[in-house]
Amino acid sequence: xxxxxxxxxxxxxxxxxxxxxxxxxxxxxxxxxxxxxxxxxxxxxxxxxxxxxxxxxxxxxxxxxxxxxxxxxxxxxxxxxxxxxxxxxxxxxxxxxxxxxxxxxxxxxxxxxxxxxxxxxxxxxxxxxxxxxxxxxxxxxxxxxxxxxxxxxxxxxxxxxxxxxxxxxxxxxxxxxxxxxxxxxxxxxxxxxxxxxxxxxxxxxxxxxxxxxxxxxxxxxxxxxxxxxxxxxxxxxxxxxxxxxxxxxxxxxxxxxxxxxxxxxxxxxxxxxxxxxxxxxxxxxxxxxxxxxxxxxxxxxxxxxxxxxxxxxxxx
Numbered sequence: 001x002x003x004x005x006x007x008x009x010x011x012x013x014x015x016x017x018x019x020x021x022x023x024x025x026x027x028x029x030x031x032x033x034x035x036x037x038x039x040x041x042x043x044x045x046x047x048x049x050x051x052x053x054x055x056x057x058x059x060x061x062x063x064x065x066x067x068x069x070x071x072x073x074x075x076x077x078x079x080x081x082x083x084x085x086x087x088x089x090x091x092x093x094x095x096x097x098x099x100x101x102x103x104x105x106x107x108x109x110x111x112x113x114x115x116x117x118x119x120x121x122x123x124x125x126x127x128x129x130x131x132x133x134x135x136x137x138x139x140x141x142x143x144x145x146x147x148x149x150x151x152x153x154x155x156x157x158x159x160x161x162x163x164x165x166x167x168x169x170x171x172x173x174x175x176x177x178x179x180x181x182x183x184x185x186x187x188x189x190x191x192x193x194x195x196x197x198x199x200x201x202x203x204x205x206x207x208x209x210x211x212x213x214x215x216x217x218x219x220x221x222x223x224x225x226x227x228x229x230x231x232x233x234x235x236x237x238x239x240x241x242x243x244x245x246x247x248x249x250x251x252x253x254x255x256x257x258x259x260x261x262x263x264x265x266x267x268x269x270x271x272x273x274x275x276x277x278x279x280x281x282x283x284x285x286x287x288x289x290x291x292x293x294x295x296x297x298x299x300x301x302x303x304x305x306x307x308x309x310x311x312x313x314x315x316x
Contacts, residue, residue, distance in 0.1 A: 002195050004044050007067055008034040010076050013094045017082040020101045032058035037067075041229050041243060042280065045071050046261065090114045097145040103133050120146050147237075155193040156238055164234055165197060167218065172242070175212045177205040179247065184257040190310040196239040198257050206244040213242060249281050251294040256280035262314035263307070270302050270316065 015030035036057045037044055044067065047053050053064040066076045083089045086101060092115050093104040107113040110131060113122055123143040128134045165183050172181045178201050182188075185198030203209045206227035213230050214222055223239070224231040231241045245253040256264060256279065271278040276285050282292030283301055291297035299306045304316065 003071065004037050004040055007044060007070055008038040009095050010070065010079055011037070011063065011066075013091075014076070014079050014082060016094070016100050017079075017086060017089070020086070029058065029060075030063070033063045039224055039226075039229075042256070043261065046264075092116050093119060096142060099142055099145070103142075106131060106133060116146050119143075155195050156236075157193055158187060158191060161187065161194050161197065161238060164236070164238060168197065168199060168234075168240065171216060171218060172199065172201060172213065175209055175216075177203050177209055179203060180250065182254065184254055185259065188258050188309045189260065189312060194238075196241060199240065199242045200245055200250070200254055200257060201242060202247045202250055203244055204247075209244060247293075248289075249292050251297055252278070252282040252292045253280050255295045255298060258309050258312065260312050260314070263312035263316075266314055266316050267298075267302065267304070270304065274302070 011030045011034035015027040015034070018030070019027040036059065040056075044053070047056070050061070050064040050068060053059050053067055054061070059067070066078060070076050079091075083091055083094070087105060087108075089101060089104055090108060090113075093099060093107060093113070094101070096116065096119070107119065107122075107128075111122055111127060113119050120143060122128055123139050123146070126139075128139040128142070129136055165187055169181055169183060172178055180202040182200055183197065184200050185196070186194045187197055201209070210225055210227055210230050213219065214225055214232075218234060219232045220235055221233045222230065223233070227244065229241060229243050231239065233239055243253065243257060255267075268278045271283060274285075276283060276290060278284070278298070283290040283298050291301040296306050307316075
């Protein structure tokens with residue numbers, strides 16, 4: 001989920017810059033919030049307002065306001081000011097995992113490097129090893145992480161990702177105790193490009209299945225691993241989020257994680273008019289489950305015709 005990754009990255013940058021300034025306590029708070037956001041199982045934009053955001057672990061007033069600001073403007077002014085205060089430090093380079101303010105400033109002043117592409121080119125030419133804070137191991141690590149920055153912002157043509165999705169589904173369906181498996185997200189909606197791949201599967205043994213997925217040969221780097229979600233990269237950098245759900249929640253989860261966000265909001269409004277609540281776990285009348293097992297059950301209960309995934313836009 002692009003919003004979550006972008007916000008977590010910016011909060012980690014704020015933490016690093018504050019720590020270099022010698023600010024107490026705040027860096028740890030920003031890192032804690034970044035970790036919590038990175039582990040969310042849905043797009044942070046769906047939490048709505050500051051009140052809902054503050055229910056999340058590690059997010060208080062100040063950080064909630066910065067999240068809302070990013071969702072509305074695409075930027076955090078506080079981070080921009082910190083970067084200016086510290087000599088116009090490169091935002092692009094600060095987005096590379098393991099590359100702190102001191103090394104970024106060194107790259108800018110000694111080699112004139114300000115972009116990820118320039119850093120990758122310099123590393124390939126062996127120019128970083130001669131710098132005081134660098135050695136061969138550090139150069140290799142930063143080169144790998146710099147390449148992943150480009151991967152995170154890359155969108156893949158749907159046709160290019162199609163073979164990977166088919167292989168993923170075929171492989172996951174062979175994992176023991178996986179009962180059901182399907183792709184969701186923008187790929188299921190047949191968008192021309194995809195930023196990542198969302199896959200839902202049903203199992204009664206989530207921890208065992210999560211371990212089995214982590215051991216698959218197609219998995220390159222694991223970002224998150226738990227009994228509800230496992231996120232990893234494929235050989236080409238395509239990020240995959242596999243969500244493990246219960247059989248009786250399949251329809252609600254598939255609808256939710258297929259999107260679009262605008263379509264989900266529109267359907268929730270129909271539910272709210274009936275006094276009901278709709279989320280990734282089901283359609284509820286108070287505590288009673290109205291529908292959840294299949295997508296069509298939910299649309300039917302709400303008096304709506306079934307929407308094919310490629311028609312799930314804002315209006316109903």
